[in-house]
Amino acid sequence: xxxxxxxxxxxxxxxxxxxxxxxxxxxxxxxxxxxxxxxxxxxxxxxxxxxxxxxxxxxxxxxxxxxxxxxxxxxxxxxxxxxxxxxxxxxxxxxxxxxxxxxxxxxxxxxxxxxxxxxxxxxxxxxxxxxxxxxxxxxxxxxxxxxxxxxxxxxxxxxxxxxxxxxxxxxxx
Amino acid sequence: xxxxxxxxxxxxxxxxxxxxxxxxxxxxxxxxxxxxxxxxxxxxxxxxxxxxxxxxxxxxxxxxxxxxxxxxxxxxxxxxxxxxxxxxxxxxxxxxxxxxxxxxxxxxxxxxxxxxxxxxxxxxxxxxxxxxxxxxxxxxxxxxxxxxxxxxxxxxxxxxxxxxxxxxxxxxxxxxxxxxxxxxxxxxxxxxxxxxxxxxxxxxxxxxxxxxxxxxxxxxxxxxxxxxxxxxxxxxxxxxxxxxxxxxxxxxxxxxxxxxxxxxxx
Numbered sequence: 559x560x561x562x563x564x565x566x567x568x569x570x571x572x573x574x575x576x577x578x579x580x581x582x583x584x585x586x587x588x589x590x591x592x593x594x595x596x597x598x599x600x601x602x603x604x605x606x607x608x609x610x611x612x613x614x615x616x617x618x619x620x621x622x623x624x625x626x627x628x629x630x631x632x633x634x635x636x637x638x639x640x641x642x643x644x645x646x647x648x649x650x651x652x653x654x655x656x657x658x659x660x661x662x663x664x665x666x667x668x669x670x671x672x673x674x675x676x677x678x679x680x681x682x683x684x685x686x687x688x689x690x691x692x693x694x695x696x697x698x699x700x701x702x703x704x705x706x707x708x709x710x711x712x713x714x715x716x717x718x719x720x721x722x723x724x725x726x727x728x729x730x731x
Numbered sequence: 732x733x734x735x736x737x738x739x740x741x742x743x744x745x746x747x748x749x750x751x752x753x754x755x756x757x758x759x760x761x762x763x764x765x766x767x768x769x770x771x772x773x774x775x776x777x778x779x780x781x782x783x784x785x786x787x788x789x790x791x792x793x794x795x796x797x798x799x800x801x802x803x804x805x806x807x808x809x810x811x812x813x814x815x816x817x818x819x820x821x822x823x824x825x826x827x828x829x830x831x832x833x834x835x836x837x838x839x840x841x842x843x844x845x846x847x848x849x850x851x852x853x854x855x856x857x858x859x860x861x862x863x864x865x866x867x868x869x870x871x872x873x874x875x876x877x878x879x880x881x882x883x884x885x886x887x888x889x890x891x892x893x894x895x896x897x898x899x900x901x902x903x904x905x906x907x908x909x910x911x912x913x914x915x916x917x918x919x920x921x922x923x924x925x926x927x928x929x930x931x932x933x934x935x936x937x938x939x940x941x942x943x944x945x946x947x948x949x950x951x952x953x954x955x956x957x958x959x960x961x962x963x964x965x966x967x968x969x970x971x972x973x974x975x976x977x978x979x980x981x982x983x984x985x986x987x988x989x990x991x992x993x994x995x996x997x
Contacts, residue, residue, distance in 0.1 A: 570799050578798070582790040584782050596794055603798045605964070618776055625782040626775050630963075633747040634939075671783035689746035690781045696743055715742045722777035 574603060577621065580668075581628045587691065588632040598635065602628045621667055633693065674724035682717035689714060732760050737767050745774035755941055755962065762908060762961045826866070826900065826912055858916045858953070859886060859896040866900050887915065887971060887984035894919060895954060899971040901932065901986045909965040913943050915973055915982060918954035925975040926950075930958050933970040941968065 581602050585595025605627050613623050675683060688694045696714060700707040737760045743749040744757055761768045863886050881904075887897035895917035903909045913930045927946035933939065944958025962968075973982035 567799060570802055571795065574795050574798055578790055578794065579787040580783060580785065582794075583785040583788045586788050587785055592791075595788075596790060596797075599790060599794060600798050600801045604801050607802045608966075609964075617772055621783060622776045622779040625779040629747050629779070629782060668783055668787070671780045674780050675784055686746065686778075686781065689743065689748040690778060693748050695748045695750070711739070711742065714746070718742055718745065718774055718777045721780050722773055725777060725780060 577624050584628045598632055601631050670728050674721050677720050677724040678717055685713055686717050732756050734767055741771050741774050745778040758963055759961055859898055862898045862914055866898055883986035885984045885986035887982040889982055890980050893981045895982055897982050899984060899986050901965055903965050908961045910961045911943055912959040914957045916955040918950055920950045920954045927976055929974050931972050932968045934968045936967055
Protein backbone atom coordinates (compact mmCIF):
# COMPACT_ATOMS: atom_id res chain seq x y z
CA UNK A 559 0.00 0.00 0.00
CA UNK A 560 2.95 2.33 0.53
CA UNK A 561 3.76 1.98 -3.15
CA UNK A 562 0.18 2.74 -4.04
CA UNK A 563 0.24 5.81 -1.82
CA UNK A 564 3.34 6.97 -3.64
CA UNK A 565 1.59 6.54 -6.98
CA UNK A 566 4.05 3.84 -7.98
CA UNK A 567 3.11 2.12 -11.26
CA UNK A 568 4.46 -1.22 -10.11
CA UNK A 569 2.33 -1.06 -6.98
CA UNK A 570 -0.81 -0.37 -9.03
CA UNK A 571 0.02 -3.22 -11.39
CA UNK A 572 0.75 -5.54 -8.50
CA UNK A 573 -2.58 -4.72 -6.88
CA UNK A 574 -4.30 -5.16 -10.22
CA UNK A 575 -2.65 -8.51 -10.82
CA UNK A 576 -3.82 -9.76 -7.48
CA UNK A 577 -7.35 -8.41 -7.34
CA UNK A 578 -8.58 -7.56 -10.82
CA UNK A 579 -10.26 -10.94 -11.30
CA UNK A 580 -12.41 -10.95 -8.17
CA UNK A 581 -13.31 -7.30 -8.72
CA UNK A 582 -14.15 -7.92 -12.38
CA UNK A 583 -16.11 -11.03 -11.42
CA UNK A 584 -18.11 -8.95 -8.95
CA UNK A 585 -18.87 -6.52 -11.78
CA UNK A 586 -20.01 -9.32 -14.08
CA UNK A 587 -22.15 -10.81 -11.37
CA UNK A 588 -23.87 -7.63 -10.24
CA UNK A 589 -23.89 -5.49 -13.38
CA UNK A 590 -24.23 -8.21 -15.97
CA UNK A 591 -22.05 -6.94 -18.84
CA UNK A 592 -18.35 -6.89 -19.68
CA UNK A 593 -18.44 -3.17 -20.40
CA UNK A 594 -19.97 -2.34 -17.01
CA UNK A 595 -17.62 -4.77 -15.25
CA UNK A 596 -14.61 -3.10 -16.87
CA UNK A 597 -15.79 0.35 -15.84
CA UNK A 598 -16.38 -0.90 -12.33
CA UNK A 599 -12.88 -2.41 -12.18
CA UNK A 600 -11.39 0.88 -13.31
CA UNK A 601 -13.44 2.81 -10.73
CA UNK A 602 -12.45 0.42 -7.94
CA UNK A 603 -8.73 0.87 -8.52
CA UNK A 604 -9.03 4.62 -8.88
CA UNK A 605 -11.03 4.74 -5.64
CA UNK A 606 -8.52 2.46 -3.92
CA UNK A 607 -5.77 4.83 -4.93
CA UNK A 608 -7.71 7.86 -3.71
CA UNK A 609 -8.56 6.21 -0.40
CA UNK A 610 -5.35 4.21 0.05
CA UNK A 611 -4.29 6.17 3.11
CA UNK A 612 -7.51 5.17 4.88
CA UNK A 613 -6.68 1.49 4.66
CA UNK A 614 -5.55 0.12 7.99
CA UNK A 615 -4.06 -3.37 7.78
CA UNK A 616 -4.58 -3.91 11.50
CA UNK A 617 -8.33 -3.57 11.05
CA UNK A 618 -8.88 -5.78 8.04
CA UNK A 619 -7.49 -7.55 5.02
CA UNK A 620 -6.75 -5.79 1.77
CA UNK A 621 -9.01 -8.18 -0.14
CA UNK A 622 -11.94 -7.34 2.15
CA UNK A 623 -11.34 -3.63 1.80
CA UNK A 624 -11.18 -3.81 -2.00
CA UNK A 625 -14.21 -6.06 -2.33
CA UNK A 626 -16.19 -3.76 -0.04
CA UNK A 627 -15.25 -0.84 -2.31
CA UNK A 628 -16.25 -2.92 -5.35
CA UNK A 629 -19.60 -3.89 -3.84
CA UNK A 630 -20.37 -0.33 -2.76
CA UNK A 631 -19.49 1.06 -6.20
CA UNK A 632 -21.53 -1.61 -7.97
CA UNK A 633 -24.53 -0.87 -5.80
CA UNK A 634 -24.03 2.89 -6.32
CA UNK A 635 -23.91 2.35 -10.06
CA UNK A 636 -27.13 0.38 -10.02
CA UNK A 637 -28.77 3.12 -7.98
CA UNK A 638 -27.65 5.67 -10.54
CA UNK A 639 -29.02 3.65 -13.40
CA UNK A 640 -32.31 2.79 -11.77
CA UNK A 641 -32.80 6.13 -10.00
CA UNK A 642 -33.94 4.47 -6.82
CA UNK A 643 -32.29 4.41 -3.44
CA UNK A 644 -32.13 0.63 -3.34
CA UNK A 645 -30.45 -1.38 -6.05
CA UNK A 646 -32.36 -3.72 -8.31
CA UNK A 647 -29.56 -6.02 -9.22
CA UNK A 648 -29.22 -7.72 -12.56
CA UNK A 649 -28.54 -11.33 -11.81
CA UNK A 650 -26.15 -13.27 -13.94
CA UNK A 651 -26.39 -16.83 -12.81
CA UNK A 652 -24.10 -18.34 -15.42
CA UNK A 653 -20.96 -16.36 -15.07
CA UNK A 654 -18.35 -18.08 -17.24
CA UNK A 655 -15.68 -19.69 -15.15
CA UNK A 656 -12.10 -19.84 -16.38
CA UNK A 657 -10.39 -22.40 -14.19
CA UNK A 658 -6.66 -22.80 -13.95
CA UNK A 659 -5.78 -19.15 -14.40
CA UNK A 660 -5.97 -18.11 -10.77
CA UNK A 661 -2.88 -17.21 -8.90
CA UNK A 662 -2.16 -19.27 -5.85
CA UNK A 663 -3.03 -16.56 -3.34
CA UNK A 664 -6.38 -15.95 -4.92
CA UNK A 665 -7.14 -19.65 -5.07
CA UNK A 666 -6.34 -19.98 -1.40
CA UNK A 667 -8.44 -16.96 -0.56
CA UNK A 668 -11.36 -18.22 -2.57
CA UNK A 669 -11.05 -21.66 -1.07
CA UNK A 670 -11.07 -20.16 2.41
CA UNK A 671 -14.12 -18.06 1.59
CA UNK A 672 -15.97 -21.10 0.23
CA UNK A 673 -15.12 -23.01 3.41
CA UNK A 674 -16.33 -20.11 5.55
CA UNK A 675 -19.66 -20.14 3.75
CA UNK A 676 -19.91 -23.89 4.14
CA UNK A 677 -20.64 -23.22 7.79
CA UNK A 678 -24.02 -21.91 6.67
CA UNK A 679 -27.11 -23.93 5.97
CA UNK A 680 -28.58 -23.67 2.45
CA UNK A 681 -31.33 -21.45 3.80
CA UNK A 682 -28.85 -19.09 5.44
CA UNK A 683 -26.68 -18.92 2.33
CA UNK A 684 -29.70 -18.16 0.18
CA UNK A 685 -30.90 -15.52 2.59
CA UNK A 686 -27.58 -13.67 2.63
CA UNK A 687 -27.26 -13.96 -1.15
CA UNK A 688 -30.66 -12.37 -1.64
CA UNK A 689 -29.43 -9.35 0.28
CA UNK A 690 -25.83 -9.20 -1.01
CA UNK A 691 -26.33 -10.09 -4.66
CA UNK A 692 -29.90 -8.92 -5.18
CA UNK A 693 -29.99 -5.92 -2.86
CA UNK A 694 -33.18 -6.94 -1.09
CA UNK A 695 -33.75 -5.23 2.23
CA UNK A 696 -34.79 -7.20 5.29
CA UNK A 697 -38.27 -5.71 4.98
CA UNK A 698 -38.61 -6.86 1.37
CA UNK A 699 -37.46 -10.36 2.24
CA UNK A 700 -39.94 -10.42 5.11
CA UNK A 701 -42.79 -9.32 2.84
CA UNK A 702 -41.83 -11.76 0.10
CA UNK A 703 -41.59 -14.69 2.50
CA UNK A 704 -44.50 -13.67 4.71
CA UNK A 705 -42.48 -13.74 7.89
CA UNK A 706 -41.95 -11.05 10.54
CA UNK A 707 -39.31 -8.40 9.85
CA UNK A 708 -37.65 -9.07 13.19
CA UNK A 709 -37.21 -12.71 12.26
CA UNK A 710 -35.49 -11.84 8.98
CA UNK A 711 -33.16 -9.39 10.71
CA UNK A 712 -32.30 -11.95 13.36
CA UNK A 713 -31.59 -14.60 10.73
CA UNK A 714 -29.48 -12.27 8.61
CA UNK A 715 -27.49 -11.25 11.62
CA UNK A 716 -27.01 -14.80 12.87
CA UNK A 717 -25.90 -15.98 9.44
CA UNK A 718 -23.44 -13.15 8.92
CA UNK A 719 -21.99 -13.66 12.40
CA UNK A 720 -21.52 -17.35 11.56
CA UNK A 721 -19.44 -16.32 8.54
CA UNK A 722 -17.49 -13.91 10.68
CA UNK A 723 -16.72 -16.65 13.22
CA UNK A 724 -15.72 -19.07 10.48
CA UNK A 725 -13.30 -16.43 9.15
CA UNK A 726 -11.90 -15.91 12.64
CA UNK A 727 -11.45 -19.65 13.15
CA UNK A 728 -9.68 -19.89 9.80
CA UNK A 729 -7.29 -17.07 10.74
CA UNK A 730 -6.54 -18.67 14.11
CA UNK A 731 -5.77 -22.05 12.57
CA UNK B 732 -29.30 7.77 15.62
CA UNK B 733 -28.51 5.83 18.77
CA UNK B 734 -26.10 2.91 18.97
CA UNK B 735 -29.09 0.57 19.22
CA UNK B 736 -30.66 1.97 16.06
CA UNK B 737 -27.35 1.85 14.23
CA UNK B 738 -26.64 -1.76 15.19
CA UNK B 739 -30.08 -2.71 14.02
CA UNK B 740 -29.04 -1.55 10.54
CA UNK B 741 -25.41 -2.71 10.38
CA UNK B 742 -26.09 -6.09 8.83
CA UNK B 743 -28.13 -4.58 5.98
CA UNK B 744 -25.47 -1.90 5.53
CA UNK B 745 -22.70 -4.48 5.21
CA UNK B 746 -24.77 -6.43 2.70
CA UNK B 747 -25.38 -3.25 0.66
CA UNK B 748 -29.14 -3.47 1.10
CA UNK B 749 -29.76 -0.46 3.29
CA UNK B 750 -31.65 2.55 1.95
CA UNK B 751 -29.28 5.39 1.09
CA UNK B 752 -30.79 7.79 3.59
CA UNK B 753 -30.14 5.26 6.35
CA UNK B 754 -26.59 4.62 5.10
CA UNK B 755 -25.83 8.31 5.46
CA UNK B 756 -27.21 8.43 8.99
CA UNK B 757 -25.41 5.24 10.01
CA UNK B 758 -22.10 6.37 8.47
CA UNK B 759 -22.36 9.65 10.35
CA UNK B 760 -22.68 7.70 13.60
CA UNK B 761 -19.77 5.43 12.65
CA UNK B 762 -17.65 8.53 12.17
CA UNK B 763 -17.49 9.08 15.91
CA UNK B 764 -18.59 5.82 17.60
CA UNK B 765 -15.62 3.45 17.77
CA UNK B 766 -17.63 0.54 19.19
CA UNK B 767 -20.19 0.57 16.40
CA UNK B 768 -17.45 1.13 13.84
CA UNK B 769 -15.62 -1.98 15.03
CA UNK B 770 -18.81 -3.99 14.74
CA UNK B 771 -19.43 -2.58 11.24
CA UNK B 772 -15.92 -3.46 10.10
CA UNK B 773 -16.29 -7.04 11.29
CA UNK B 774 -19.60 -7.40 9.49
CA UNK B 775 -18.12 -5.83 6.33
CA UNK B 776 -15.37 -8.43 6.48
CA UNK B 777 -17.89 -11.24 6.75
CA UNK B 778 -20.02 -9.85 3.90
CA UNK B 779 -16.99 -9.53 1.62
CA UNK B 780 -16.51 -13.29 1.95
CA UNK B 781 -19.39 -13.67 -0.48
CA UNK B 782 -17.59 -11.65 -3.13
CA UNK B 783 -14.48 -13.81 -2.84
CA UNK B 784 -16.40 -16.99 -3.60
CA UNK B 785 -17.47 -15.84 -7.05
CA UNK B 786 -16.18 -17.84 -9.96
CA UNK B 787 -13.29 -15.77 -11.27
CA UNK B 788 -13.70 -14.22 -14.69
CA UNK B 789 -10.59 -13.06 -16.54
CA UNK B 790 -10.87 -9.48 -17.85
CA UNK B 791 -9.60 -8.28 -21.21
CA UNK B 792 -5.76 -8.02 -21.12
CA UNK B 793 -6.02 -4.35 -22.21
CA UNK B 794 -7.88 -3.46 -19.04
CA UNK B 795 -4.70 -3.31 -16.96
CA UNK B 796 -3.27 -0.47 -19.05
CA UNK B 797 -6.57 1.39 -18.90
CA UNK B 798 -6.67 1.06 -15.12
CA UNK B 799 -3.10 2.29 -14.66
CA UNK B 800 -3.78 5.20 -17.01
CA UNK B 801 -7.03 6.05 -15.21
CA UNK B 802 -5.28 6.19 -11.85
CA UNK B 803 -2.74 8.63 -13.23
CA UNK B 804 -5.33 10.66 -15.13
CA UNK B 805 -7.72 11.25 -12.26
CA UNK B 806 -5.30 13.03 -10.01
CA UNK B 807 -2.08 14.69 -10.97
CA UNK B 808 -0.55 14.44 -7.52
CA UNK B 809 -0.68 11.15 -5.65
CA UNK B 810 -1.86 11.16 -2.03
CA UNK B 811 1.12 11.00 0.24
CA UNK B 812 -0.33 11.65 3.65
CA UNK B 813 -1.32 9.19 6.30
CA UNK B 814 -4.77 9.35 7.90
CA UNK B 815 -4.94 12.16 10.34
CA UNK B 816 -7.78 13.24 12.54
CA UNK B 817 -5.80 16.38 13.12
CA UNK B 818 -6.10 17.45 9.48
CA UNK B 819 -9.87 17.18 9.64
CA UNK B 820 -9.93 19.10 12.90
CA UNK B 821 -7.76 21.76 11.31
CA UNK B 822 -10.16 22.02 8.37
CA UNK B 823 -13.19 22.28 10.63
CA UNK B 824 -11.41 24.87 12.78
CA UNK B 825 -10.56 26.89 9.66
CA UNK B 826 -14.21 26.83 8.56
CA UNK B 827 -15.38 27.78 12.06
CA UNK B 828 -12.96 30.71 12.05
CA UNK B 829 -14.31 31.82 8.67
CA UNK B 830 -17.84 31.72 10.03
CA UNK B 831 -16.88 33.88 12.99
CA UNK B 832 -14.96 36.37 10.86
CA UNK B 833 -17.81 36.55 8.39
CA UNK B 834 -20.33 37.16 11.16
CA UNK B 835 -18.18 39.96 12.53
CA UNK B 836 -17.58 41.31 9.06
CA UNK B 837 -21.15 41.81 8.00
CA UNK B 838 -21.95 43.45 11.29
CA UNK B 839 -23.45 41.88 14.36
CA UNK B 840 -24.88 45.29 15.14
CA UNK B 841 -27.16 45.09 12.14
CA UNK B 842 -28.26 41.54 12.74
CA UNK B 843 -32.01 41.21 13.04
CA UNK B 844 -32.64 44.91 12.62
CA UNK B 845 -33.73 45.02 9.03
CA UNK B 846 -37.24 46.36 9.13
CA UNK B 847 -38.15 46.19 5.48
CA UNK B 848 -37.94 43.28 3.09
CA UNK B 849 -35.46 45.12 0.88
CA UNK B 850 -33.21 45.73 3.91
CA UNK B 851 -33.34 42.10 4.88
CA UNK B 852 -32.62 41.02 1.32
CA UNK B 853 -29.61 43.33 1.03
CA UNK B 854 -28.38 42.20 4.42
CA UNK B 855 -28.63 38.52 3.43
CA UNK B 856 -26.81 39.20 0.18
CA UNK B 857 -23.98 40.91 2.02
CA UNK B 858 -23.80 38.14 4.56
CA UNK B 859 -23.54 35.54 1.81
CA UNK B 860 -20.93 37.52 -0.10
CA UNK B 861 -18.83 37.84 3.04
CA UNK B 862 -19.16 34.15 3.80
CA UNK B 863 -18.05 33.21 0.29
CA UNK B 864 -15.12 35.59 0.61
CA UNK B 865 -14.06 34.02 3.92
CA UNK B 866 -14.52 30.47 2.68
CA UNK B 867 -12.49 31.27 -0.43
CA UNK B 868 -9.62 32.23 1.86
CA UNK B 869 -10.07 28.99 3.81
CA UNK B 870 -10.01 26.91 0.65
CA UNK B 871 -6.73 28.53 -0.31
CA UNK B 872 -5.18 27.76 3.06
CA UNK B 873 -2.60 25.09 3.64
CA UNK B 874 -4.89 22.55 5.25
CA UNK B 875 -7.00 22.30 2.10
CA UNK B 876 -4.05 22.17 -0.22
CA UNK B 877 -2.58 18.90 1.02
CA UNK B 878 -1.87 16.39 -1.73
CA UNK B 879 -4.95 14.62 -3.01
CA UNK B 880 -7.42 16.90 -1.22
CA UNK B 881 -9.95 18.76 -3.31
CA UNK B 882 -12.04 21.67 -2.04
CA UNK B 883 -15.02 22.98 -3.96
CA UNK B 884 -16.86 26.18 -3.20
CA UNK B 885 -20.11 27.66 -4.45
CA UNK B 886 -22.83 30.19 -3.77
CA UNK B 887 -26.52 29.37 -3.46
CA UNK B 888 -29.07 31.57 -5.17
CA UNK B 889 -32.84 31.70 -4.68
CA UNK B 890 -35.07 30.06 -7.25
CA UNK B 891 -37.86 32.05 -8.90
CA UNK B 892 -40.10 33.80 -6.41
CA UNK B 893 -37.92 32.87 -3.43
CA UNK B 894 -35.55 34.90 -1.30
CA UNK B 895 -32.31 34.21 0.50
CA UNK B 896 -28.96 32.80 -0.41
CA UNK B 897 -26.14 30.73 0.92
CA UNK B 898 -22.74 29.20 0.45
CA UNK B 899 -21.45 25.66 0.24
CA UNK B 900 -18.04 24.12 0.66
CA UNK B 901 -17.29 20.50 -0.16
CA UNK B 902 -14.05 18.75 0.62
CA UNK B 903 -12.97 15.40 -0.78
CA UNK B 904 -9.88 13.77 0.62
CA UNK B 905 -8.01 10.51 0.12
CA UNK B 906 -6.96 10.47 3.74
CA UNK B 907 -10.02 11.38 5.79
CA UNK B 908 -13.77 11.40 5.50
CA UNK B 909 -15.18 13.74 2.88
CA UNK B 910 -17.49 16.43 4.15
CA UNK B 911 -19.64 19.32 3.07
CA UNK B 912 -20.59 22.51 4.87
CA UNK B 913 -23.54 24.72 3.90
CA UNK B 914 -24.73 28.07 5.23
CA UNK B 915 -28.02 29.74 4.34
CA UNK B 916 -29.20 33.27 5.08
CA UNK B 917 -32.17 35.47 4.28
CA UNK B 918 -34.78 32.72 4.38
CA UNK B 919 -38.06 34.22 5.66
CA UNK B 920 -38.08 33.31 9.39
CA UNK B 921 -41.74 34.27 9.73
CA UNK B 922 -42.84 31.61 7.25
CA UNK B 923 -43.33 28.75 9.68
CA UNK B 924 -45.00 26.58 7.07
CA UNK B 925 -41.74 26.35 5.14
CA UNK B 926 -39.97 24.71 8.08
CA UNK B 927 -38.20 22.40 8.25
CA UNK B 928 -35.85 23.24 5.41
CA UNK B 929 -33.64 20.45 4.15
CA UNK B 930 -30.25 20.77 2.52
CA UNK B 931 -29.17 18.22 -0.08
CA UNK B 932 -26.05 17.60 -2.09
CA UNK B 933 -26.71 16.05 -5.47
CA UNK B 934 -24.57 13.83 -7.68
CA UNK B 935 -24.72 15.40 -11.13
CA UNK B 936 -24.45 12.20 -13.13
CA UNK B 937 -27.29 10.42 -11.34
CA UNK B 938 -29.42 13.00 -9.57
CA UNK B 939 -28.77 11.06 -6.38
CA UNK B 940 -29.49 13.25 -3.32
CA UNK B 941 -27.67 12.97 -0.01
CA UNK B 942 -29.07 14.90 2.96
CA UNK B 943 -26.68 17.43 4.49
CA UNK B 944 -27.06 17.55 8.25
CA UNK B 945 -30.36 17.40 10.04
CA UNK B 946 -33.48 19.23 8.80
CA UNK B 947 -33.35 22.93 9.66
CA UNK B 948 -36.18 23.45 12.14
CA UNK B 949 -35.04 26.83 13.45
CA UNK B 950 -33.62 29.88 11.67
CA UNK B 951 -31.76 32.69 13.37
CA UNK B 952 -33.31 36.15 13.38
CA UNK B 953 -31.95 36.82 9.90
CA UNK B 954 -33.18 33.61 8.40
CA UNK B 955 -29.82 31.90 8.65
CA UNK B 956 -28.58 28.43 9.57
CA UNK B 957 -25.59 26.14 9.07
CA UNK B 958 -25.40 22.40 8.44
CA UNK B 959 -22.59 19.98 7.66
CA UNK B 960 -22.27 16.34 6.72
CA UNK B 961 -19.54 13.71 6.63
CA UNK B 962 -19.79 11.19 3.83
CA UNK B 963 -17.89 8.23 2.50
CA UNK B 964 -17.23 9.75 -0.91
CA UNK B 965 -18.54 13.02 -2.29
CA UNK B 966 -16.75 12.78 -5.61
CA UNK B 967 -19.10 14.04 -8.33
CA UNK B 968 -21.52 15.68 -5.90
CA UNK B 969 -21.49 19.27 -7.11
CA UNK B 970 -25.04 20.59 -6.85
CA UNK B 971 -26.47 21.84 -3.55
CA UNK B 972 -30.17 22.51 -3.08
CA UNK B 973 -32.30 23.65 -0.18
CA UNK B 974 -35.92 22.52 -0.08
CA UNK B 975 -38.80 23.68 2.10
CA UNK B 976 -41.23 21.50 4.02
CA UNK B 977 -43.30 20.97 0.87
CA UNK B 978 -40.27 19.81 -1.08
CA UNK B 979 -40.06 22.94 -3.21
CA UNK B 980 -36.54 24.04 -4.13
CA UNK B 981 -35.79 27.32 -2.39
CA UNK B 982 -32.06 27.73 -3.05
CA UNK B 983 -29.76 26.13 -5.57
CA UNK B 984 -26.07 26.36 -6.34
CA UNK B 985 -23.10 24.48 -7.74
CA UNK B 986 -19.79 23.93 -6.04
CA UNK B 987 -16.77 24.11 -8.30
CA UNK B 988 -13.10 24.83 -8.19
CA UNK B 989 -12.06 27.75 -6.03
CA UNK B 990 -11.29 30.03 -8.95
CA UNK B 991 -14.67 29.59 -10.58
CA UNK B 992 -16.74 30.72 -7.61
CA UNK B 993 -18.92 33.69 -8.33
CA UNK B 994 -21.90 35.01 -6.44
CA UNK B 995 -24.86 34.19 -8.68
CA UNK B 996 -27.71 36.51 -9.45
CA UNK B 997 -31.25 35.37 -8.70
